[in-house]
Amino acid sequence: MSSPLTRFKAAVADATSNEARRDFIYKALGGYYVSRDKNKNNFRDWQKARECAAQTKYESLNNLAEELEIFSKKIEGRGGHVFFASTPSEAREYILKVARDNGVKKIIKSKCMTSEEIHLNDALEAAGTEVVESDLGEFIQQLRKEPPFHFVFPCMHVKRDEINTLFQENIHSRDTNNPAELTMIAREYLRQKYIDADMGITGANFIVARDGMISVTENEGNSRLSAAMPKIHLVLVGIEKVVPRLEDLALFLPMLATAGAGQPLTGYNTQYAGPRTAENPDGPEQFHVVLLDNNRTQLLADAEHRDALHCMRCGACLNVCPVFKNIGGLSYGTTYQGPIGSLITPHLRGTKNWQHLSYSSSLCGACTQACPVKIDIHDHLLENRRNAATLAPSILWKMIFFGFNFIFAHPKLYALTFKIAKKINPLTKLAGKVPGTLLYGWTGTRKLPEPPKSSFRERFAEHKKQDLSVR
């Protein structure tokens, strides 16, 4: 199989040449900026709110082990089950076992990026279980046999007409490209799936540790149905999603909605705390929480980049990222796309195979500016580059920078280089016509600047001379 870098480059070539799709993404996000900025005004002070959120996440991560301990005691005290999974395979096995032990044949799922991370659907289907995604975007992506394009808006790249065709072909619906009707079609189809499901799987946006709850944010109500109708509710969530107190949600819920979707508050925010009991007959018969590590503790041990675990997957950094908007989410080949994905994937899946993501950024910093929990995303991308260059330096770049330092350490040589560069300019232009070279990376689409008639140092020296003669 080709390397992630090769696949990335091919996907990028494909995506960037699709101008219509790029325009579509730009347009789709146009309204978001306006509503995000408007809703930021609901906060007395957005910058203070960010600081407060970052501080809260910092605290939770500093006490992560204790917080998770408290959380799991609370859940277990109410008759729920908590499973700590170090690896994706441990998580999958646990979930498969729960399914097997309870004779589960059909599963309804609501949006859960962590399940994408462990390729849960594939494992469940391989075991003969039917899995249906209930979030409209995820449902569309499931029918398209494609991973999410954006971890908050999974099918933002798909046009109405395409959904119409997709539904007609897969669920035999009538011909329409009216969004309301398309939504109704999916809704009708999914209703029966909730009723038939033996188990519901959801993710969680927050683990409210000290109250022993998980909190789920959604707009469609599908998550509530997935959790409420089947006999078993299983939650799969990354260990970093902790906030200590229920009160913290008063900040995080509106912040998540505003930063990620430009909404004042998301349609539904629901907290789940365990299975039904004799005193409290609401809720599922069984309640399971699978807490996934999958190298998050390794990132926790990295003092420089630990704040990457603050992430609440709001998607704001993707929405503002010019790289994301031009190459689209599928090009990354990762579970988490965009700036945060480029930052954490080398940590979670290895620098060697994923360092190119840290380099495929202009480091413009729009992500850092947008991030509600103040993750220093673009600086971390640069530090990822440093780590990569230290781990396995490229001979070519080493040579380039050796020459660079040599010339720049000798100003006379530097001045001479300028003169030579001017002389050989036609040659450089010719060399720029050779595809595949670094230079062609520039000249393939851009002209090289014409060298000025004289260098700044020459002109400055001349200027000083004249100055003196006047005096």
Add this chain to the structure above:
Amino acid sequence: MACVKILERLGHKVVFPERQTCCGQPPHNTGYWKEARKSALRALDIFEDAEVIVGPSGSCIAMMKDGYGDLFKGTEHETRAKALAAKTFEFTQFLVNKLGVTDLGAAFPHKVTFHDGCHGLRMLKAKHESRALLAKVKGLELVEMSEAESCCGFGGTFSVKFPKISTAMVEKKVASILETGAEYVTSLDASCLMNIGGYAAREGLPFKTIHIAEILASQEA
């Protein structure tokens, strides 16, 4: 030379240390920090004695003000780097925030749009200074482009490592510029302008690039 002229007109003595070359941003930006420290250390030595250091480049100044802090963190040069950062200024910020000047008596009778380069904007928080200066230029009509704060796609070595992404970004930038109908696009950064201009020249687009200092140094014909 535009900067020199302006500063001298304002009565400052401008010194250009012949030995200066590069601040070390290219290797820093590519992850080769050891190599970057070499260049950066030279800059520390050369500029140490200056009263203030002014540069007409958001990007290089951001490197010296912001990047050096990380680059020299925990080394013996950390304090020197901090001292240098404190007296280094981007050209427009120096004029407006330090000298308190906005009217330079410049004239530039053209329709102009402004590109907010990322380093100047996000690392140095430079935004209002350029607008204040341009507002005082006689005959100049400033038309803001949509997404003025969006990156032009240059990103140093990124532009040659991932030319497809970089080009896609400059295409979007250029579309915003064209929408304004401006004759000139200006910026604090020559590197952004080289990128935008390089693309525009190749495509034969009807606008020119010009550094803000050159506009500010322009006088009535």
